[in-house]
Amino acid sequence: MVRSGSASVAAGPTLAVVAREAGVSVPTASKVVNGREDVAPETRRRVTEALDRLGYARRPRFDVAKVPGLVDLVVHSLDTSWSGAVLHGVEAAAHDAGLEVVVSAGAGRTRGGRPERSWLDKLIARGSSGVLFNLAELTSSQYAWLEQHRIPFVMIDPVLEPPPGVVSVGAANWQGGVTATDHLLALGHERIAVVAGHQHTVCGNARVAGYRSALASAGLRHRPEYVRHAGFDESVAHRRMLDLLDLPEPPTAVFVCSDRMALGVYEALAERGLRVPDDVSVIGFGDLPESGWLSPALTTVRQPLSEMAATALRLLVRMMDGERPESTRTELSTRLVPRSSTAPARGTA
Template structure:
């Protein structure tokens, strides 16, 4: 029996793939359609052959859908990302499919099965990543994907869009130093997230450039939620030599610091200056209005959507190795001022 190889002149058929995999043609069809009733080992074997032989199911077109998956779908932060993806999807005549992976960095197989069954035009992953087998399944269906705000290191061929987090941390801390603050606390996000580490690295760089010692006692970390900001804020503000300013990892944490300051009878900015990160709508509404680093979330999502749809259309100017970092910007409002205590 002559085996079909990847250098064969004739395109591989579904029957060819089934024969090479040692399964029936209906089983290959199930894999192609994202059916869940296929053993994992069989699915992986068929997926590998589909990718190796460059199999394309004739007459099968992508559905007018763009999948957007969050590891957590909550807060105004997610709404800014959704807005950017929706703008591009609407302009291209696509509908947006939202899902979340229940806090997991890598979505489960049931989510991927749904994408494959829908035959979406592309996938956007927010603070998430895919395993090699999941990537192979998407590649076998010609479904491109991109990552928004990568949570960790990505393979070189994975397209991604992020922001200049290091520069943002530097600008936030430098602003506080220029106001005269010398004891500046920082609340980081989860330590496994690249964006969180980059913001703290920018904070450290600003201190070192100004000749200030980095003090680990002024560093706290926690989830990007207001509860973490409150708890970390209390810890910092109860120190015997408390900080006169706090740079929070995001706006939600900064709002938590506001709560901690109120509980301890501290006024913002008279007794404590606070800087956030993101520039969510709430940053303008809270009193006093929050000084923050604007992260262009809407533009990040829109850029990632254009990359994915460009890959789906086979445009030459877009490659799977595309990496984009959009600029952050310090937005100065009313939550920061010179320290009022002598010597600070």
């Protein structure tokens, strides 16, 4: 109903129907929907149950005939090229849909050590039509809050597996891990290590699983000592690479699960007087703009961040129209970006 500029196609019951069902006045039902505190707990419970039972969908407050709708993008931090790519995709898709984007960096903001909830309160107060979260880890009470206020939301590349029913968009991380490892295998490498991200994240696990699958398909045995977790941190990656080089049989090629960690890997190799790609081949993951600034330029697996963000916006718009996506998880494909940091293994060229 937002896109069409007409408010007449709203799905579901009105607030008046909800109020009647709950046995309360419309202003009281409105208070519950808008997150106001001045409602008795028992009344809040009755209204919430009625909202659930009737499948009430929030309506945007603005005059849709005149003013473009607003959607919210909540990100962890704004000063990364990662968030720039996400914002680029969201803004362009929103523009196409006749929507505007309110940006908050609140997801990671704390006050006195505790996560600040003001961004959520603001979403409720303004009557947000819908929210995109990027790289956010929401608490179960925040999920419940969004659900209670009937605010449609989509996660872009969630760090942890979201609860059942939550809609998310990500990269095909497993396939990307296969792509990276296959590239190194095709160059004749057999001693291939992986500098991985966090062990318990959606993307970290899937990329390493893709690496293992590719090795297994090539008939190579799995060497646990070749898998090092560095938590997506550049300086930890630096130390893990030094550890790998200290092995009796050091790797001739490394799949680094993020471009940022590749920076630390390059430094470790330089410290040991090893050249990229002559001595060790390096492939990254992400294709951040920075990866072209490395010398030699980094071969990597492109993660389509802007496209993921645009897809999430389009899914959100459909949910704002009352639709449910067919699938709660959408994955967009990755692709190899060959540059100068990978070369044939010695003796195979």
